[in-house]
Amino acid sequence: MLDKFQLKLKSWIIVSAAVLFCVAPTACTEKKEEADTASSRKLAIQNAGSDTMVNLAQAWAEEYITFNPSVSVEVSGGGSGTGIAALINGTVDIVNCSRQMDPQEMDKARLNTGKEPREFVVGYDALAVYIHKDNPLNEITIEQLAEIYGENGKFIKWSQLGIRHTGCASDEIILVSRQSNSGTYHFFREALLGRQRDFKLGTRDLHGSKDVVELVGRTPCAIGYSGMGYATEHVKMLKVIKTAGETAYRPSLETALNGTYPIARPLYMYTSGEPAGEIRNYLEWIYSDMGQKIVEDIGYVPLPREDRVKVLKHLETLSR
Amino acid sequence: MINRHRLETLTEPIIEGVIRLCGISSIIFVFGIFFFVFQEGAGFLFSELDVVEFLTSPEWYPTSVSHKRYGVLALIAGTAGVTVLAMMIAVPFGLGSAIFVSEFCTPKIKEAFKIIIELLAAIPSVVWGFIGLTMMNELIIEVFDAPIGLTVLNGGIILALMSVPIIVSIGEDSLKAVPDDYREAAEALGATRWQIIYRVLLPAAKNGLLAAVLLGIARAIGETMAVLMATGHAVKIPTSPLDSVRTLTATIAAELGEAPVNSDHYQVLFLIGALLFTITFFVNLIADLIVKGIRQK
Numbered sequence: 019m020l021d022k023f024q025l026k027l028k029s030w031i032i033v034s035a036a037v038l039f040c041v042a043p044t045a046c047t048e049k050k051e052e053a054d055t056a057s058s059r060k061l062a063i064q065n066a067g068s069d070t071m072v073n074l075a076q077a078w079a080e081e082y083i084t085f086n087p088s089v090s091v092e093v094s095g096g097g098s099g100t101g102i103a104a105l106i107n108g109t110v111d112i113v114n115c116s117r118q119m120d121p122q123e124m125d126k127a128r129l130n131t132g133k134e135p136r137e138f139v140v141g142y143d144a145l146a147v148y149i150h151k152d153n154p155l156n157e158i159t160i161e162q163l164a165e166i167y168g169e170n171g172k173f174i175k176w177s178q179l180g181i182r183h184t185g186c187a188s189d190e191i192i193l194v195s196r197q198s199n200s201g202t203y204h205f206f207r208e209a210l211l212g213r214q215r216d217f218k219l220g221t222r223d224l225h226g227s228k229d230v231v232e233l234v235g236r237t238p239c240a241i242g243y244s245g246m247g248y249a250t251e252h253v254k255m256l257k258v259i260k261t262a263g264e265t266a267y268r269p270s271l272e273t274a275l276n277g278t279y280p281i282a283r284p285l286y287m288y289t290s291g292e293p294a295g296e297i298r299n300y301l302e303w304i305y306s307d308m309g310q311k312i313v314e315d316i317g318y319v320p321l322p323r324e325d326r327v328k329v330l331k332h333l334e335t336l337s338r
Numbered sequence: 339m340i341n342r343h344r345l346e347t348l349t350e351p352i353i354e355g356v357i358r359l360c361g362i363s364s365i366i367f368v369f370g371i372f373f374f375v376f377q378e379g380a381g382f383l384f385s386e387l388d389v390v391e392f393l394t395s396p397e398w399y400p401t402s403v404s405h406k407r408y409g410v411l412a413l414i415a416g417t418a419g420v421t422v423l424a425m426m427i428a429v430p431f432g433l434g435s436a437i438f439v440s441e442f443c444t445p446k447i448k449e450a451f452k453i454i455i456e457l458l459a460a461i462p463s464v465v466w467g468f469i470g471l472t473m474m475n476e477l478i479i480e481v482f483d484a485p486i487g488l489t490v491l492n493g494g495i496i497l498a499l500m501s502v503p504i505i506v507s508i509g510e511d512s513l514k515a516v517p518d519d520y521r522e523a524a525e526a527l528g529a530t531r532w533q534i535i536y537r538v539l540l541p542a543a544k545n546g547l548l549a550a551v552l553l554g555i556a557r558a559i560g561e562t563m564a565v566l567m568a569t570g571h572a573v574k575i576p577t578s579p580l581d582s583v584r585t586l587t588a589t590i591a592a593e594l595g596e597a598p599v600n601s602d603h604y605q606v607l608f609l610i611g612a613l614l615f616t617i618t619f620f621v622n623l624i625a626d627l628i629v630k631g632i633r634q635k
Contacts, residue, residue: 192486198399198401215404216402216405219396219397219573219574220572220573220582221572222486222488222570222572223573224571225566225571232472236472236475236487237487238479239485
């Protein structure tokens, strides 16, 4: 009886597997055709540029499809420079930029396309420097951070920073970093060391913003960097000083926004001339609560309400 | 009856064919995978990569802006360090419990023991990694007064726990394969239990036990997720068990997802894959030859 049942079960499994094999490929091709016909009807916005922003841009694009199914946003990375080059050549609708366009680039774009590039700040990127809560250090300068994290940097002991860290018997600074192709890693490296210098070898490279904070919270000797939203009660956020002698600032939405916190930068989008039609609508959506919520979800700093209202008012005057 | 016989003569060759295909397919898959992995990295290997630097430099800077460097020596040292330490822990424990299970247990305890050991093998590696990242980290900091607990020691202990089940089950099988005549003869000569094990069983089963250890090593070298989380993932040639390291497998896991397809970095990661494949292939080959040695006896 049992054998018979098992046999039956087996044959069912085989049959269903066979059906799956036969059906699956055809199902896929049908879907593709559907997508092809749909895209011919759809308007596509070309969005390229910064690798740092590519996750954010992708998240926006995916969410916008559900908000407005008739428009698809095609996102690609390649770096801010690549994106700006595309804007100059007129092959892209919106450029993502993690830096401001310089005047020469502006001139070129004006000359080539006959339109003035328009700048939109769509969010901010700020990184907090974390240490264990028992560490007596409260503030740090960018130069000190560079000596701690940079290749051939001279700070390897906490005492070299002029503190006595009793919780850390070995006195060794344990560097916690991110895996080398993370955008956070690149931004932090550039903010500290510029483009020419690399991090020290031997940093503990973790695979997520949350993991960094988690490890620092459990390791008295550690120092690490991560988005400021990840703070827990086991860690302390350091105040950061731009150059020695200046005031130290805690990372917060405000200090990131007014530029006093040094490891923060605005994230830009550029359009060729004033945005119109669907491009305008897309930007308007990015400045909406829904779009800014995604900025926060990805780990960046959303814009303050008054800034958004200003831009939205301006967008209101443009043709839909 | 005759009908049924006919049906069988018809189905027999079909089933035989299917089984033969299954057998060949695994060979095709193995070579296919190696070919694919190697092919992805081959372009860079034959054009720009300095192979000597690749194998002897400890500097791993795949995403540097000014000066990209691809040296995997520190990663090889990391893999070797963690694996050696894991085996130093796993081999005595694994072989010890194999001897216990096969020689000293009553059948009832033996069953329970084997089930529990198999349960140890069923724990997913992410869970092991998480234990390493949280519990073991704090434990090592406290016990050894180390600045950080994500170390060779941490990864080694976790890998040891992961490879013990393999060593126990294969080791126990090979001890069981020693004929009872040997035991009886030794006992008749007046040998104590320890003498029987040390002088008779271990030499008789040594090939099987060696294979068990080698398979344990292969498991330890190939493990990814647990070591990624437990070793600290730091590019550094370890000088003590309390140093953080990074392994070959963990590097691929951490970086492949975000390396642009067909970039130099991407191709180097595939070359690391081919390197790993070669290492585990040789470990498995040696294990296989030794197991074959047993069968011929």
